Amino acid sequence: MFRQWLVLCLVALLGIAAPANAQDCDTKSTITAVADLAGILKAKPDPLANLATAANSPPFAKAPKTVNLPTAFVKGGDASWKDSFPGTTSQEQGGILVRDSKGQYKWKRGPSGTSGSWAPNYGDLGAGETMIASLHTHPYSKAEGGFVGAGPSGGDIASMVTQQEPITIVHAGDTVFAVAASKEFTDSLKGLTNAQLSALFTTIDATYDAAFNKALAAGKGFKDAVNEAALVTSTKHKFIFYSGPTSGPLIRRN
């Protein structure tokens, strides 16, 4: 990684400094070139800056409108989805996205779940690493309706009450959904007892059920009712809701 960076810097230096002849290649021009290079590097925006912001519980109104996903995470999510259909059945898969002390993002695949549940591999969080997000799949076998694109469940969103990661991501085959905690939501948890947290979990889940059934009554199909319920529940409880193609970018929906 460092070697690639060094090569890149040298190429950039040559491009900027490009002395007309050897006599021009003095210390002054090199210092100028380095300063120019630093300026260029500084000006280049970090494509994952919005992800870091979204993972830091931003105020609901000021949360990023789009979020890019690290390449390793995209590959990890797609591999998880690919492994979600053993034989003719379904089996949820997933893992966690962490950021190390150098700011690098790492995907860590977790153990398999069941056809209707998955548990995050929190034990894989290393020293000096920060939990950014979890991802799990929502596969439906042919016998289960073969749905693709069904986003977060009520349980997924309600789990934000107790979970360690600030962003929950669901890979639904052709679409990725993300639910991020806002400052308002995070602040609302402060000082709550376990009983109050449990009650909040139930309330969020009930919001989802009501929204799902309302969408069904309005004539929506299963998948659309799921996604409508996820959006309504997220908005009501101050979660930032994103969706987009599996490779990103994710677009804010509320």
Added chain:
Amino acid sequence: MSISLLTTLLAMLTMTPPTFAADPADAPQSTLSAADADGRWLVEAERTFGDYSASGAIAFSADASNVPDADAPPHQHAAAAQAWLALGRQLLTEERAEDALAVSRKGIDELGDEYAPPMTRDDTKMKLYAAQDLERQDRLSDAASTSLNMLEVRLSLYQERYEVSIPADEDE
């Protein structure tokens, strides 16, 4: 509004709602066996549906100072849910999908909502919603199998949460 219509409405409002005799099969019946040498207790429950019946069991540990109440043993609802699951599988095998679906729902009701370990992402309810969708499409066999599978998933989560086991699973 005519008087006859008003009379009809009044009659409807004052009618006693229909009552249904409680199904004896739904009554909480279970037996508690004494602890074995390892201190593991066994609670068993039997459930019937028409001419069919099945039993379920949950093995659990308890301290000597905390002897379970034989009249209301812990985990009896989970043993009953296990019985419903076995019954549902049996009915599905015999292509009685509608009955299997009904039985799966009895098991889900009897197990209750307190089954998942705290950090689990529990999507079983979504799959149960999907089963309802399949039922609406008249895909009863798929609806029943999906619903029974979710009951099985919930029972597996229950075992993890309460550190109990289903004896049949141990034999496998």
